[in-house]
Amino acid sequence: EADIYQTPRYLVIGTGKKITLECSQTMGHDKMYWYQQDPGMELHLIHYSYGVNSTEKGDLSSESTVSRIRTEHFPLTLESARPSHTSQYLCASSGRQGARDTEAFFGQGTRLTVV
Amino acid sequence: GENVEQHPSTLSVQEGDSAVIKCTYSDSASNYFPWYKQELGKRPQLIIDIRSNVGEKKDQRIAVTLNKTAKHFSLHITETQPEDSAVYFCAASINFGNEKLTFGTGTRLTIIP
Numbered sequence: 001e002a003d004i005y006q007t008p009r010y011l012v013i014g015t016g017k018k019i020t021l022e023c024s025q026t027m028g029h030d031k032m033y034w035y036q037q038d039p040g041m042e043l044h045l046i047h048y049s050y051g052v053n054s055t056e057k058g059d060l061s062s063e064s065t066v067s068r069i070r071t072e073h074f075p076l077t078l079e080s081a082r083p084s085h086t087s088q089y090l091c092a093s094s095g096r097q098g099a100r101d102t103e104a105f106f107g108q109g110t111r112l113t114v115v
Numbered sequence: 116g117e118n119v120e121q122h123p124s125t126l127s128v129q130e131g132d133s134a135v136i137k138c139t140y141s142d143s144a145s146n147y148f149p150w151y152k153q154e155l156g157k158r159p160q161l162i163i164d165i166r167s168n169v170g171e172k173k174d175q176r177i178a179v180t181l182n183k184t185a186k187h188f189s190l191h192i193t194e195t196q197p198e199d200s201a202v203y204f205c206a207a208s209i210n211f212g213n214e215k216l217t218f219g220t221g222t223r224l225t226i227i228p
Contacts, residue, residue: 031215033215041221042218043159043204045218048215090158090159100166101147103149105161108157
């Protein structure tokens, strides 16, 4: 079934550790996004990509980095995790239907806690 | 860039009554306006969207209206039910090329049984 997958769903990690949040989609979409969201609160765009080898910073400054080497894969990396990085991270993708973009489809999210 | 404002931030409605959530946008070039519903602990999911070539769209109990001149759009939920309780997000984008969605700040809707 076409979907967007995030792993892990939950992660508790110590300060200073390097972490990578995985996001893969089987929807054939070219655009992918990372949002940071505290539970039930505003969605903050931190990174997005229009396609392979394209990455852009979002509206909210983030110490994380992303890569887009394959169309279906858009991992997010934190080189040195801090308690301020504690949040939920949502990955999303969107594509094209004819001349129009589709809506954004979201993954289940990764809830990150840095202790 | 685009700026989307959403009101109210919280809304409590008696079951069976109607709920209205309003959004305004800043970029007159925006032409695609989706609405997402996020239930507690779940991912945001599209519930309805509208493009700038129409002024209103309806899907059962949910409707969206768009006023391009005033640059605002609204979500209307009629005959509300407990399962409508969630956080609702509006968004706007220029739906061609490499433009991203800009989200509103969200409205927490609570349906009172």
